[in-house]
Amino acid sequence: MTLSVDVRHRLGAFELEAAFETNGRLTALFGPSGSGKTSLVNLIGGLIRPDRGRIAVDGRLLVDTAAGTFLAKHKRRIGYVFQDARLFPHMSVSQNLRYGRFFRPKTERYADMAAVVDLLGIGDLLDRKPNLLSGGEKQRVAIGRALIASPQLMLMDEPLASLDDARKAEILPYIERLRDETRIPIVYVSHSIAEVARLASDIVVLAGGRVTASGPTAEIMQRLDLLPEEERAEGGSMLDLAVSGHDDQYGLTMLTSGAGEWRLPRIDTAVGSRVRVRVRARDVMIATEPPQGLSAMNIVAGRIVEIAMGDGPEALVKIDCGGGILLSRITRHSVQALGLEPGKRVFAVVKAVTFDRANIASRAPLAGGR
Numbered sequence: 001m002t003l004s005v006d007v008r009h010r011l012g013a014f015e016l017e018a019a020f021e022t023n024g025r026l027t028a029l030f031g032p033s034g035s036g037k038t039s040l041v042n043l044i045g046g047l048i049r050p051d052r053g054r055i056a057v058d059g060r061l062l063v064d065t066a067a068g069t070f071l072a073k074h075k076r077r078i079g080y081v082f083q084d085a086r087l088f089p090h091m092s093v094s095q096n097l098r099y100g101r102f103f104r105p106k107t108e109r110y111a112d113m114a115a116v117v118d119l120l121g122i123g124d125l126l127d128r129k130p131n132l133l134s135g136g137e138k139q140r141v142a143i144g145r146a147l148i149a150s151p152q153l154m155l156m157d158e159p160l161a162s163l164d165d166a167r168k169a170e171i172l173p174y175i176e177r178l179r180d181e182t183r184i185p186i187v188y189v190s191h192s193i194a195e196v197a198r199l200a201s202d203i204v205v206l207a208g209g210r211v212t213a214s215g216p217t218a219e220i221m222q223r224l225d226l227l228p229e230e231e232r233a234e235g236g237s238m239l240d241l242a243v244s245g246h247d248d249q250y251g252l253t254m255l256t257s258g259a260g261e262w263r264l265p266r267i268d269t270a271v272g273s274r275v276r277v278r279v280r281a282r283d284v285m286i287a288t289e290p291p292q293g294l295s296a297m298n299i300v301a302g303r304i305v306e307i308a309m310g311d312g313p314e315a316l317v318k319i320d321c322g323g324g325i326l327l328s329r330i331t332r333h334s335v336q337a338l339g340l341e342p343g344k345r346v347f348a349v350v351k352a353v354t355f356d357r358a359n360i361a362s363r364a365p366l367a368g369g370r
């Protein structure tokens, strides 16, 4: 599926002028508050008609102002999930779900109720009213209601924003299943790096109503300059690694990469499966010799590719570790003191405990498209 967007739209003093194309399974619209994410989602969903432009899904025109085309929102076959679940309070979960299908002509229905209930793990909730559901359960039902309507595209606008961390952790695996097990492409709005890094196959970065970058998640995450100021400390590199074993005595999981073995706090993922791990740049130290007598468990050899000196005290060092790229944020002072320069062989050092559930995805998304 290819989503192509090229629109201009004015909202009061705000000018949105956004163009991008994506064929990702889950494309995150990422940017700070007020950058235009929700406006863009509303333009794709047909809640707003753009002043000028064109939006198409696999060549099917949703809007083309030059040709006078504007497909009404109920004809777009788009499933919407908002920050708040917006379930009907007087209806049970199963009635809420069935409502999703009500307006879809029989010939366009492909979603199977039992499969959706199973995908989202909501079988035990079917007879309950929404007021007896937790925030996370409500969101799973809201996703189910959107899916039952047999959409060709899902728009999810900050679906986790109103949930606490425990509820977020509970629902993330279901969104991963949605991404991997259905063929429905998802456009997902978020301003959380942790969420985007974990879920997205592709990212469109927005700032001030403009697209400042778009591309595969691993590439975009390395460009710390693109990330909103307040999220920059969370930026880093992404590694897709294979689980090679578990150490029950110490509660660790081992993962293999071209550059050696990684050890992390134990995750419940089968040996052989691939997981995506985010390594924050601020958590990576650099040594010029193989370190000895060190408590840190992850020491991987690599070669410096690039050093970006910041205006302040910091520098960003890009290290190629057997094909995988690691970013390290250290002081400019250390760059000088260690004589770091492109081409130099170094050792990247990362403590195992810097990894927590928020930066380990239970599975790596498949490459975009596809």
Ligand SMILES: Nc1ncnc2c1ncn2[C@@H]1O[C@H](COP(=O)(O)OP(=O)(O)OP(=O)(O)O)[C@@H](O)[C@H]1O
Pocket (backbone or CB within 6 Å): 011, 012, 013, 014, 031, 032, 033, 034, 035, 036, 037, 038, 039, 040, 191
């Ligand atoms: N109907 C409107 N009239 C005037 N200005 C609007 C209207 N709708 C949105 N805006 C402005 O457009 C800008 C972009 O808003 P939008 O909600 O798309 O941003 P966002 O990136 O989704 O932000 P957030 O993360 O806070 O939800 C904001 O400055 C907002 O105030």
